[in-house]
Amino acid sequence: MRILVLANTPAHVHLYRHAVDRLERAGHDVLVLTREYACTTDLLDYFGIPYRVYGRHETDGYSRLGFVRELGGQFLTIGTEALRFDPDVVFGRGPYAAYAGTFSRAPVVLVLDDEPGDFNHTVSRPFADCIISPAVTRRDLGDAHYTFDGFKECAYLHPEVFEPAGDVREYLDVDPDEPYVIVRFNALDALHDTDLEGFRPEQRRELIERLGEAATVFVSDEGDDLDLRDLPARPYDLHPALIHDAMAEAELLVADTGTMATEAALLGTPAFRYRGTDDHEYGEFRALERAGLAEQFDAYDAVRDRSLEIIADDGASDRWERRRREYVGSLVNLTDLLVAVAESRGSIARLEGEAKRALRPRSHSL
Missing domain, CATH: 3.40.50.2000 (Glycogen Phosphorylase B;)
Structure with missing residues (x-):
C-alpha cells in the first residue's frame, strides 16, 4: 500500500510519526508532504521520516487573506506530488488533505481536534471518506465522522507509546x-x-x-x-x-x-x-x-x-x-488506531477487533 500524509505543523509530525514507522516496517510505502513552518522539517529529519516540501508558511503580517494567497502555488505542488505518488489513502486535515485525496482519487482520512476555526472543517468535510476526532470534541461532522476515547496527542504520549529519554x-x-x-x-x-x-x-x-x-x-x-x-x-x-x-x-x-x-x-x-x-x-x-x-x-x-x-x-x-x-x-492508543485505519484504506467497515471497537459514529453518541 501507499499512504500519503499531510503534515503541516510540528504537532502533525508527532501525531503520525509512530504510525509512519510501523507502516513502513510492515512493508508499506509512506510519503509525507509538508511545508517549511517552525520546526516541522527539523522533526521529520530527526525521526527519519521520508518527506517532500510543498511550500512555506509565512508568519510575518499573517492574515486570513495571506493564508488564501499561500494556497495557490502550494496546491499545484501538492497535486503534482499526489499524482506522482498515487496513494491508496490520504491522511491529514483541512484543504491540503482534501485536495490531495480528491486530485489523486484516493480515500481521505481527516484526523481532527477541537480547534476553534470553522474554515478547515467547512472546506474539507465534503471530501472526507472518514473523519476521526476525540469524543470530547463537540462537533458533529456528518455520517463519516467517528470518535474515540482520547486525544490526538495519544498517538505519541499514550503510556504504551511514550518512552522518556533518561538523559x-x-x-x-x-x-x-x-x-x-x-x-x-x-x-x-x-x-x-x-x-x-x-x-x-x-x-x-x-x-x-x-x-x-x-x-x-x-x-x-x-x-x-x-x-x-x-x-x-x-x-x-x-x-x-x-x-x-x-x-x-x-x-x-x-x-x-x-x-x-x-x-x-x-x-x-x-x-x-x-x-x-x-x-x-x-x-x-x-x-x-x-x-x-x-x-x-x-x-x-x-x-x-x-x-x-x-x-x-x-x-x-x-x-x-x-x-x-x-x-x-484508560484512553485509546491512537497510533494503533491510525495504523489499522491506514491498512483498511480509510474504510471503517473493514476494521476488526480493537480498532473497530475504539471508534463510534459521532451522530450516535450525541
Missing part, C-alpha cells in the same frame, strides 16, 4: 533533584490564532521573575522576540524532538498555547493555560480539567498565583502522576 536533565544542565518550570509563549500566527492575544510583554516578564524565585525557568518563545538577558531564565534550546521528555520531567508548564498544555497534562505534569483573549471552549481541556491534569485561567494574576502555589506544593508531582496513570492509561 534530558543532562541536556538541560539541571541537577537530578533540581525543580524546573517550562514557560511557553505562543507566536499566535496560525489561522485559528488570528486576532488572539496571550500574555502581554509586561506579564511575560513578571511571570518569569516570580517563577525564577522558586525554580529554574526555561522559556520556549515561539515568536522569538523576548530578551532574556536581564531575566532569571534560560531559553529552552534543545532539539524540538526532546520537548516531551523535558515536559515530563518539569514541575510545571505554564503556557498561552493549547497543544503544549495538553501534552504536559497527558504526561502527568501540571499544565496551566492562560486563555488571554481566546474565549473558545475546548472539549479537550474540559476533559483534562475534570481529570485534574490541567487548569485554565482567564486572568493573568490567577495563573501567576496558582503557578507559585503549585511549585511550593511538595505533593503535586505524585498527585498528577497518579491521575495520569488512572486517566491516560
Whole structure:
C-alpha cells in the first residue's frame, strides 16, 4: 500500500510519526508532504521520516487573506506530488488533505481536534471518506465522522507509546533533584490564532521573575522576540524532538498555547493555560480539567498565583502522576488506531477487533 500524509505543523509530525514507522516496517510505502513552518522539517529529519516540501508558511503580517494567497502555488505542488505518488489513502486535515485525496482519487482520512476555526472543517468535510476526532470534541461532522476515547496527542504520549529519554536533565544542565518550570509563549500566527492575544510583554516578564524565585525557568518563545538577558531564565534550546521528555520531567508548564498544555497534562505534569483573549471552549481541556491534569485561567494574576502555589506544593508531582496513570492509561492508543485505519484504506467497515471497537459514529453518541 501507499499512504500519503499531510503534515503541516510540528504537532502533525508527532501525531503520525509512530504510525509512519510501523507502516513502513510492515512493508508499506509512506510519503509525507509538508511545508517549511517552525520546526516541522527539523522533526521529520530527526525521526527519519521520508518527506517532500510543498511550500512555506509565512508568519510575518499573517492574515486570513495571506493564508488564501499561500494556497495557490502550494496546491499545484501538492497535486503534482499526489499524482506522482498515487496513494491508496490520504491522511491529514483541512484543504491540503482534501485536495490531495480528491486530485489523486484516493480515500481521505481527516484526523481532527477541537480547534476553534470553522474554515478547515467547512472546506474539507465534503471530501472526507472518514473523519476521526476525540469524543470530547463537540462537533458533529456528518455520517463519516467517528470518535474515540482520547486525544490526538495519544498517538505519541499514550503510556504504551511514550518512552522518556533518561538523559534530558543532562541536556538541560539541571541537577537530578533540581525543580524546573517550562514557560511557553505562543507566536499566535496560525489561522485559528488570528486576532488572539496571550500574555502581554509586561506579564511575560513578571511571570518569569516570580517563577525564577522558586525554580529554574526555561522559556520556549515561539515568536522569538523576548530578551532574556536581564531575566532569571534560560531559553529552552534543545532539539524540538526532546520537548516531551523535558515536559515530563518539569514541575510545571505554564503556557498561552493549547497543544503544549495538553501534552504536559497527558504526561502527568501540571499544565496551566492562560486563555488571554481566546474565549473558545475546548472539549479537550474540559476533559483534562475534570481529570485534574490541567487548569485554565482567564486572568493573568490567577495563573501567576496558582503557578507559585503549585511549585511550593511538595505533593503535586505524585498527585498528577497518579491521575495520569488512572486517566491516560484508560484512553485509546491512537497510533494503533491510525495504523489499522491506514491498512483498511480509510474504510471503517473493514476494521476488526480493537480498532473497530475504539471508534463510534459521532451522530450516535450525541
